[in-house]
Amino acid sequence: MEWLVITSLAAIAMLVAIFLLRLPRQGWMLFAAVLIFGLSGYGLFGSPGQPSAPKAAGLETLRSGEQLVDARRSLFDDGSPPASHLVLSDGFARQGRFDQAAGLLRNAIRDNPNDAETWLALAIALVEHAEGQVTPPAIVAFSNAQDAFPEHPGAGYFLGMAYLRSGRPEDARRVWGELLERSPEDAPWREDLEFRLAGLDQLIQQMDGMRRMIEAQNAAQQSAAADAE
Structure with a gap:
């Protein structure tokens, strides 16, 4: 891979x-x-x-809604079932219906604005709905996901991948470099990054x-x- x-x-x-x-x-x-x-x-x-780190297995070249959902979920999987709004929005995302997924996620964020996974799911949905372009609303969602869970690699990694897909390798390099700087030496994703x-x-x-x-x-x-x- x-x-x-x-x-x-x-x-x-x-x-x-x-x-x-x-x-x-x-x-x-x-x-x-x-x-x-x-x-x-x-x-x-x-x-x-x-070999990549076990938890970073899904952080590769992601294209389909199925891959994106599975990769994001693998980073937040703590053994408990995901929230109901994520189940519903992920169903839309797996079908490529990112606009509907984003709408559900926006409503969920109003009730819980500090949910990092919901913010990240929204950021990914916005990028995919824009056909791979990193739009200002997507950047806001990535930033809020990072603020909600600063130690988590998901926001930085997916933002870097989105920049790569949109033909902005220098921005991808900046984002991934910042992620590496704040990653602990024993972080399972560090070698892959x-x-x-x-x-x-x-x-x-x-x-x-x-x-x-x-x-x-x-x-x-x-x-x-x-x-x-």
């Missing part, structure tokens, strides 16, 4: 280069080669197959190198055009 994360990071980097950095079509193959070379090297030396940060750092470094390469190429083309005139 670790390779799914690495592959997702590579795909996001490619999309960022093409659509945000306006990478010329003739540079697509070069950029893809750089990504493959760099990530292959990390795969050889970064131990991508290392360190591994993901190492891969993300390498990806960002490669993207920065490619950005400089593109800027230099554009400057050279502009200079050549000016000389030709």
Whole structure:
């Protein structure tokens, strides 16, 4: 499953280069080669197959409502059944009906504004309803989930994953770095988080190198055009 994360990071980097950095079509193959070379090297030396912490098993590349619900629940499972509003909203989320899930969760929060899992479920529902975009209401919900349970990794981890999915790796790196700083040395999720940060750092470094390469190429083309005139 670790390779799914690495592959997702590579795909996001490619999309960022093409659509945000306006990478010329003739540079697509070069950029893809750089990504493959760099990530292959990390795969050889970064131990991508290392086991994740038991409680972090669901913190991977999450797409479906089923996966998202199961991953969140695994972080809050203390042996007792979840609250009824979470059961109902999770049912909507599993079906991909995130708007209805968010509506139920908003009503529940009015009665219990300090419930960290409800805030996190709402944040995730808002991101999914926005088709993976981290909207201001979602950021508020993530922040409230963190405030309600500061020692819990859920808000930071899911927010970082949401930033990655929306093509914002630097924001993901910032959020996960802050989570690592406040995580105890013996935290069961720490090893998994360190591994993901190492891969993300390498990806960002490669993207920065490619950005400089593109800027230099554009400057050279502009200079050549000016000389030709």
